[in-house]
Amino acid sequence: MQFFSTRRVLAAVVGLALALGLGSAAEAQKRQNTIRFAYDQVPENIDPYFNNVRIGVIIAHQVWDTLIYRDPKTNEYKGQLATAWRWIDEKTLELDLRRGVKFHNGAEFTADDVVFTLNFVANPANRSTTQSNVNWIDRVEKIDAHKVRIITKRPFPAAIEYLAGPIVIHPAAYYQQVGPKGMNEKPVGSGPYRVVDHQIGRSVTLQRNPDYFRDGPKPQPQIERIVIRFIPDRQTQVAEMLSGGLDFIMNIAPDQAQQMRAVPTLQIVSGGTMRIVFLNFATTENSPAPQLRDLRVRRAIAHAIDRQTMARQLVGEGSQVINAICFPSQFGCDASQAPVYEYDPGKARALLAEAGFPNGFDIDLHSYRERNQAEAMINYLRAVGIRATLRFGQYAAMREQIRANRAGMAHQTWGSFSINDTSASTPVYYKGLDDDISRDPKVIELLERGDTVTDPQQRIAAYREAHRIIGEQVYSVPLYNLVTFYAASRDLEFAAYPDELPRFWEMRWK
Amino acid sequence: MFTYTLKRLALAALVALTVSALSFVLLRLSGDVAIAIAGEGARAEDIAAVRQQYGLDRPLIIQYLDWLGRTLTGDFGQSLYFRTPVFGLIVDKIQTTLILALAAILFALSLSIPLGVMAAVWQNSWIDRLCLWIAVAGQALPNFFFALCLIMVFSIGLGWLPVSGTDGWENFIMPTVALGYYVTPPFMRLVRAGMIEVLNADYIRTARAKGLPSSTVIIRHGLRNALVPVVALTAVQLGFLLGGSIVIETVFALDGLGYLAYQAIAQKDFPVIQAVLMLLSVGYVVLTLAADLVNAWIDPRIRVG
Numbered sequence: 118m119q120f121f122s123t124r125r126v127l128a129a130v131v132g133l134a135l136a137l138g139l140g141s142a143a144e145a146q147k148r149q150n151t152i153r154f155a156y157d158q159v160p161e162n163i164d165p166y167f168n169n170v171r172i173g174v175i176i177a178h179q180v181w182d183t184l185i186y187r188d189p190k191t192n193e194y195k196g197q198l199a200t201a202w203r204w205i206d207e208k209t210l211e212l213d214l215r216r217g218v219k220f221h222n223g224a225e226f227t228a229d230d231v232v233f234t235l236n237f238v239a240n241p242a243n244r245s246t247t248q249s250n251v252n253w254i255d256r257v258e259k260i261d262a263h264k265v266r267i268i269t270k271r272p273f274p275a276a277i278e279y280l281a282g283p284i285v286i287h288p289a290a291y292y293q294q295v296g297p298k299g300m301n302e303k304p305v306g307s308g309p310y311r312v313v314d315h316q317i318g319r320s321v322t323l324q325r326n327p328d329y330f331r332d333g334p335k336p337q338p339q340i341e342r343i344v345i346r347f348i349p350d351r352q353t354q355v356a357e358m359l360s361g362g363l364d365f366i367m368n369i370a371p372d373q374a375q376q377m378r379a380v381p382t383l384q385i386v387s388g389g390t391m392r393i394v395f396l397n398f399a400t401t402e403n404s405p406a407p408q409l410r411d412l413r414v415r416r417a418i419a420h421a422i423d424r425q426t427m428a429r430q431l432v433g434e435g436s437q438v439i440n441a442i443c444f445p446s447q448f449g450c451d452a453s454q455a456p457v458y459e460y461d462p463g464k465a466r467a468l469l470a471e472a473g474f475p476n477g478f479d480i481d482l483h484s485y486r487e488r489n490q491a492e493a494m495i496n497y498l499r500a501v502g503i504r505a506t507l508r509f510g511q512y513a514a515m516r517e518q519i520r521a522n523r524a525g526m527a528h529q530t531w532g533s534f535s536i537n538d539t540s541a542s543t544p545v546y547y548k549g550l551d552d553d554i555s556r557d558p559k560v561i562e563l564l565e566r567g568d569t570v571t572d573p574q575q576r577i578a579a580y581r582e583a584h585r586i587i588g589e590q591v592y593s594v595p596l597y598n599l600v601t602f603y604a605a606s607r608d609l610e611f612a613a614y615p616d617e618l619p620r621f622w623e624m625r626w627k
Numbered sequence: 628m629f630t631y632t633l634k635r636l637a638l639a640a641l642v643a644l645t646v647s648a649l650s651f652v653l654l655r656l657s658g659d660v661a662i663a664i665a666g667e668g669a670r671a672e673d674i675a676a677v678r679q680q681y682g683l684d685r686p687l688i689i690q691y692l693d694w695l696g697r698t699l700t701g702d703f704g705q706s707l708y709f710r711t712p713v714f715g716l717i718v719d720k721i722q723t724t725l726i727l728a729l730a731a732i733l734f735a736l737s738l739s740i741p742l743g744v745m746a747a748v749w750q751n752s753w754i755d756r757l758c759l760w761i762a763v764a765g766q767a768l769p770n771f772f773f774a775l776c777l778i779m780v781f782s783i784g785l786g787w788l789p790v791s792g793t794d795g796w797e798n799f800i801m802p803t804v805a806l807g808y809y810v811t812p813p814f815m816r817l818v819r820a821g822m823i824e825v826l827n828a829d830y831i832r833t834a835r836a837k838g839l840p841s842s843t844v845i846i847r848h849g850l851r852n853a854l855v856p857v858v859a860l861t862a863v864q865l866g867f868l869l870g871g872s873i874v875i876e877t878v879f880a881l882d883g884l885g886y887l888a889y890q891a892i893a894q895k896d897f898p899v900i901q902a903v904l905m906l907l908s909v910g911y912v913v914l915t916l917a918a919d920l921v922n923a924w925i926d927p928r929i930r931v932g
Binding site for chain 1 (some may be wrong): 639659660662669670671672673676680708709726775778779782783786789790791792793826861877878880883886889890894895
């Protein structure tokens with residue numbers, strides 16, 4: 118069976134493609150000004166509030182607008198549907214809205230749209246899929262036709278970031294009429310592209326919005342049409358790229374990307390993402406792996422893994438080693454006080470001997486993705502005497518094991534929903550929530566402070582201190598961030614961003 | 628014959644019931660469905676809400692009986708992922724799968740019958756060995772591998788056929804060949820064995836002695852008799868193809884039942900998985916039953932045995 122691995126087949130495919138010198142089909146698309154893009158997952162509903170898959174986020178940002186826009190290059194906040202915003206008090210955010218914006222159905226954008234959309238999705242009874250994106254909103258009030266106030270349930274300094282990310286604005290009258298189901302069938306937003314065709318489970322076709330407002334931070338789109346097809350098999354996507362049936366794909370495996378670099382009609386671009394990778398340890402009293410309760414053992418593990426080499430060799434270009442459980446660009450992700458554990462297997466063995474394990478011990482490593490990385494870590498651990506057995510499964514199964522306190526050591530990854538604020542990463546694992554398997558009261562308190570005080574300096578100080586403790590206690594071993602590999606027609610101009618969001622409105626044919 | 632049919636029907640129902648219960652339990656053992664539905668970022672309260680909303684907090688046996696009761700009345704429930712009735716989703720997709728399965732069986736028959744006959748007529752010659760090689764390759768190659776080989780040659784190399792999609796008839800050519808080739812070997816062996824037996828029979832010798840042309844003897848006298856067991860096998864293989872289309876539909880992004888099943892498995896959309904599994908297992912059981920009944924009708928010894 119190994120001989121027939123799909124990777125091997127693909128290697129052969131790439132070789133053949135090279136031999137034949139392909140690429141005429143892409144030319145035709147260039148002339149038609151269309152990008153054909155494929156993704157392996159199907160969004161359950163195109164309404165951004167009713168799906169939680171990456172392709173849903175991608176479509177959301179082409180078809181809808183958010184109130185605030187975060188410049189992906191500078192991380193600076195700019196006005197999108199709002200033109201200005203200010204905190205009235207620590208729980209009230211006032212926003213001035215842009216005039217002259219039209220939804221795809223011709224309706225004019227006003228305060229009513231913001232009020233209705235946010236009040237609708239924040240109401241748990243309406244069952245928006247990712248509650249954590251909206252459950253900080255208490256209510257939204259209209260001040261006048263172009264001014265609203267968002268009242269938060271608790272002080273929530275990350276609100277701006279959420280308003281620049283997952284929170285899009287729907288046309289109120291239309292949404293009231295059709296609801297999420299109708300929004301899925303015939304989506305209407307105000308964004309640079311409008312949905313002209315949606316074959317549920319099969320494809321979505323986007324057409325440039327000729328009436329897109331001009332003075333916003335998203336430029337006028339250049340590409341006329343985007344055809345998004347759902348192709349579950351990545352090898353098929355690659356084959357489609359090689360045969361000229363597609364112009365753009367993402368999430369290619371690093372070794373495949375390496376092979377595809379040799380195809381002259383394609384460009385392969387790698388981009389670091391916000392998805393961080395770390396090893397998590399259950400250190401509470403009833404830990405299923407009692408050895409991990411000893412700090413020396415945790416330090417030994419931190420010294421045993423060569424993070425630099427893994428990032429460079431296994432993850433690929435764009436990956437960087439991290440020293441805290443957050444992505445470096447996130448607000449408050451300050452690891453300056455956290456200790457750095459250099460790769461030192463000798464020190465690791467000495468620490469293990471000191472902890473009473475001169476001959477090492479047996480342990481399970483739970484993992485759910487990037488199996489090759491988990492296997493590499495097992496080798497590093499074995500080299501210092503820790504005999505780890507891989508328990509590889511689906512995410513839901515692994516998370517269940519962790520929450521039921523049946524997993525001592527877990528190979529975790531976290532993408533923060535591309536929210537550029539530490540409140541979307543570190544607290545998930547350390548603020549006493551379900552995934553917190555160390556439950557340090559001091560860290561919990563610091564993170565609570567970081568999540569709720571409005572003064573930016575105080576927030577940074579609280580997170581920095583939390584990261585110092587997490588690092589010193591080695592509740593986790595921070596590893597590196599993952600990389601997304603994109604393959605595109607050579608003639609397509611595009612940039613890769615850490616939030617893994619292809620911005621079709623910025624792309625153009627060379 | 629009546630008692631035999633009744634017995635087989637009861638057995639078929641029992642098999643379908645077992646499949647449904649096993650799949651129900653296994654699906655639940657593969658991880659918490661509520662966590663899967665709520666998604667990666669879900670907090671405890673999201674998961675609790677999902678659990679309550681979908682009745683996942685009830686004992687497993689109650690959930691199963693509830694599901695069984697509703698299914699028996701024709702209500703397959705709602706897809707947890709697409710939030711639409713499962714029945715509608717299946718109706719929407721089944722056509723593609725049926726076309727694919729029927730096309731694949733036709734392809735398999737049109738390949739295996741002539742090859743089987745040739746192998747029998749020129750028994751132990753190089754033609755026989757070539758046919759055997761073709762059969763062995765069909766059985767040994769994983770169908771996703773063969774599918775990728777086809778893509779490599781006909782889409783990437785020659786540019787004749789589209790790689791994936793459900794846009795037109797040309798999208799079905801490679802999936803049909805990939806799926807059909809996989810079931811060709813058993814047909815071929817059956818035709819070959821049947822033909823060898825028939826060609827040595829007295830009435831063939833008589834036909835030859837009468838001076839009939841060789842082709843008439845082989846096709847009109849020989850093949851007609853050798854094909855009887857092929858009919859029964861066709862029914863069984865058709866059932867197999869309906870299930871086997873999961874991989875092929877996924878590779879070629881054909882929007883059929885197999886692809887739906889793949890998506891449902893990936894999303895833990897268990898009402899859809901259950902419905903597809905039930906449909907496939909009932910289909911398989913019904914086709915096997917039909918084959919058994921045809922066999923029993925042709926050969927009365929089976930009924931007695």
